[in-house]
Amino acid sequence: MIGYALKRLGLALLVALAVSAASFVLLRLSGDVALAIAGEGARTEDIDLVRKTYGLDRPLIVQYGEWLFRTLSGDFGQSLYFKTGVTGLIREKIGVTLVLAFASLALALVMAVPLGVLAALFPNTWIDRLSLALAVAGQALPNFFFALVLVMIFSIKLRWLPVSGSETWAHFVLPTLSLGLYITPPFMRLIRAGMIEVLAADYIRTARAKGLSPASVVMKHALRNALVPVVALAAVQLGFLLGGSIVIETIFALDGLGYLAYQSITHKDFPVTQAVLLILSVAYVLLTLCADLVNAWIDPRLRVA
Amino acid sequence: MAGLAEAGAVTALPELSQRALLWRRMRGHKGFLAGATLLVLIILASLLAPWIAPHDPYAQDLTKRMIPPIWEASGQWAHPLGTDNLGRDYLSRVLWGGQISLLIGLSVMVISGFIGAGLGLAAGYFGGRIDLAITFIITTRLALPVVLVALAVVAMISGSLLVVILILGLLKWDRFAVVMRSATQQVRGLDYVAAAEAAGASTPRIILREVLPNVAPQLIVVATVEAASAILLEAALSFLGLGVQPPLPSWGLMISEAKAYMFFSFWLIAIPGSALALLVLAINLVGDGLRDVLAPDGRA
Numbered sequence: 033m034i035g036y037a038l039k040r041l042g043l044a045l046l047v048a049l050a051v052s053a054a055s056f057v058l059l060r061l062s063g064d065v066a067l068a069i070a071g072e073g074a075r076t077e078d079i080d081l082v083r084k085t086y087g088l089d090r091p092l093i094v095q096y097g098e099w100l101f102r103t104l105s106g107d108f109g110q111s112l113y114f115k116t117g118v119t120g121l122i123r124e125k126i127g128v129t130l131v132l133a134f135a136s137l138a139l140a141l142v143m144a145v146p147l148g149v150l151a152a153l154f155p156n157t158w159i160d161r162l163s164l165a166l167a168v169a170g171q172a173l174p175n176f177f178f179a180l181v182l183v184m185i186f187s188i189k190l191r192w193l194p195v196s197g198s199e200t201w202a203h204f205v206l207p208t209l210s211l212g213l214y215i216t217p218p219f220m221r222l223i224r225a226g227m228i229e230v231l232a233a234d235y236i237r238t239a240r241a242k243g244l245s246p247a248s249v250v251m252k253h254a255l256r257n258a259l260v261p262v263v264a265l266a267a268v269q270l271g272f273l274l275g276g277s278i279v280i281e282t283i284f285a286l287d288g289l290g291y292l293a294y295q296s297i298t299h300k301d302f303p304v305t306q307a308v309l310l311i312l313s314v315a316y317v318l319l320t321l322c323a324d325l326v327n328a329w330i331d332p333r334l335r336v337a
Numbered sequence: 338m339a340g341l342a343e344a345g346a347v348t349a350l351p352e353l354s355q356r357a358l359l360w361r362r363m364r365g366h367k368g369f370l371a372g373a374t375l376l377v378l379i380i381l382a383s384l385l386a387p388w389i390a391p392h393d394p395y396a397q398d399l400t401k402r403m404i405p406p407i408w409e410a411s412g413q414w415a416h417p418l419g420t421d422n423l424g425r426d427y428l429s430r431v432l433w434g435g436q437i438s439l440l441i442g443l444s445v446m447v448i449s450g451f452i453g454a455g456l457g458l459a460a461g462y463f464g465g466r467i468d469l470a471i472t473f474i475i476t477t478r479l480a481l482p483v484v485l486v487a488l489a490v491v492a493m494i495s496g497s498l499l500v501v502i503l504i505l506g507l508l509k510w511d512r513f514a515v516v517m518r519s520a521t522q523q524v525r526g527l528d529y530v531a532a533a534e535a536a537g538a539s540t541p542r543i544i545l546r547e548v549l550p551n552v553a554p555q556l557i558v559v560a561t562v563e564a565a566s567a568i569l570l571e572a573a574l575s576f577l578g579l580g581v582q583p584p585l586p587s588w589g590l591m592i593s594e595a596k597a598y599m600f601f602s603f604w605l606i607a608i609p610g611s612a613l614a615l616l617v618l619a620i621n622l623v624g625d626g627l628r629d630v631l632a633p634d635g636r637a
Contacts, residue, residue: 043473043476046473047476047480050473051480051481054477055481055486058486058490059489068493168368168618168621168622168625169618171617171621172614172617172621173614173617174572174573174589174614175573176572176573176576177592177606177610177613177614180592180599181610183599184599184606188599188600275482275484275485276482278482278485279484279573279576282577293485294577297488297489297492297579298579305485305489308485309482309489312482313481316480316482320480
């Protein structure tokens with residue numbers, strides 16, 4: 033197990049390094065950063081001056097090395113638009129995004145586990161069909177459109193919830209619904225498929241034959257095993273939620289990392305964009321690492337790779 | 338004699354041909370039928386837009402702004418789905434907008450399909466170091482958040498239909514690669530691949546003639562899922578103002594332009610939003626159906 037963990041950790045570090053290089057190069061190659069800093073319609077002399085001051089005239093690899101070194105020591109540089117340190121800016125906003133991501137994940141699981149289990153227990157009945165229909169419909173609805181429909185119903189028509197901002201818990205309700213319901217279908221499908229497979233296994237027949245109550249068989253024996261792949265999916269979806277919340281945070285002006293990223297992109301504030309991109313990617317690498325380790329711990333057969 | 342007759346019957350069954358069998362299974366799949374019908378209707382409506390759209394989708398008429406659709410009291414038959422804030426006919430814009438979504442879905446699917454299937458086939462067929470290197474590239478790509486990278490790059494280059502297609506095509510090959518890699522690994526060890534190798538067939542020939550046809554079902558299923566996902570992503574980018582640019586009638590962009598009027602004219606959002614949802618629903622139903630029919634073990 034320790035050997036596997038070390039190997040997996042080494043791979044995660046390499047991927048994180050590759051991701052940092054990829055995000056750095058992507059943003060540099062897709063546009064002239066000096067022009068972005070100097071602003072539209074700047075004179076050539078000004079752009080050259082900016083290029084010198086910011087060290088943008090040096091080879092890309094040197095710039096990357098310096099950026100990586102500073103980043104590793106916790107300094108993400110200065111924001112061009114907000115005119116403050118990027119590190120402080122991120123520390124200020126990351127909480128909102130984490131709350132939103134975990135609340136959405138919790139909502140998705142609360143919806144998906146009972147529906148998935150019921151669908152598996154009564155396959156091809158109305159309850160199975162209903163949850164399948166919900167899953168199919170949920171995957172087809174664009175989440176920004178769904179968010180606007182929620183705003184229309186709960187904020188404009190019923191006036192129960194605020195339209196935008198992030199001051200109180202009420203501001204989080206609609207964003208959580210929009211994101212949580214959007215990621216529910218894959219969980220539901222996975223739990224349904226897993227439960228159907230597990231319920232057909234021999235040890236479930238044995239448990240039933242021993243005379244255990246149906247509830248105990250389903251909850252203790254079947255569900256626990258069906259939840260194993262859910263750990264990996266939850267890690268991947270959490271990564272998606274951190275990155276995918278950019279659309280939802282922007283719609284609701286929820287002041288988290290996603291909204292910060294959107295603002296930085298529209299204002300060509302590349303140090304902020306780069307920092308958020310790096311943080312989200314590294315978070316994804318860490319999450320999948322954790323999921324792999326947890327799965328290997330639960331199921332020793334997975335420790336070979 | 339009876340034995341012979343039976344043997345005859347058994348050999349007669351495959352005469353029904355794989356294709357006919359597949360066709361029969363597809364016709365029996367309700368979800369697939371519903372999805373395919375809806376998809377054909379949407380494709381027809383979009384392609385025929387130049388002939389069936391009642392108005393020019395770009396023609397502005399400021400005297401006819403914000404006419405509501407016909408199901409509201411002041412609707413007019415001249416504009417069945419009403420008009421937008423610039424007096425453009427909404428039905429015409431929705432029909433023409435379908436072309437954009439279909440074009441995005443198809444071209445992103447082709448670009449990312451080529452990249453992803455190529456990488457996946459190579460990794461699965463050659464194994465060893467090549468597999469290790471490609472798996473590393475896939476893992477790195479998976480760690481990058483697509484929406485954020487696409488938004489950032491589009492903002493730097495400035496958005497257009499072509500830029501959006503290229504960026505999404507270059508970003509969204511990951512699922513193709515993952516699925517093709519594991520499907521190829523499974524086919525790789527089978528006898529007919531070994532037979533082709535022993536017969537001295539060249540590697541490209543084996544990959545294209547022996548491996549590819551046998552992993553095609555999984556490829557087709559991923560392709561439908563990815564087309565739907567590309568359509569949703571384009572809509573999200575255009576909705577945020579960093580995708581397809583005005584005055585093109587992209588459904589995502591139409592929702593974005595209607596946001597300012599959602600208080601009194603929610604139909605401006607509801608119509609393109611429903612069109613988008615219907616198209617994605619149709620493609621997903623077709624994809625689910627194809628998965629059931631072509632790749633029943635659900636690997637894709």
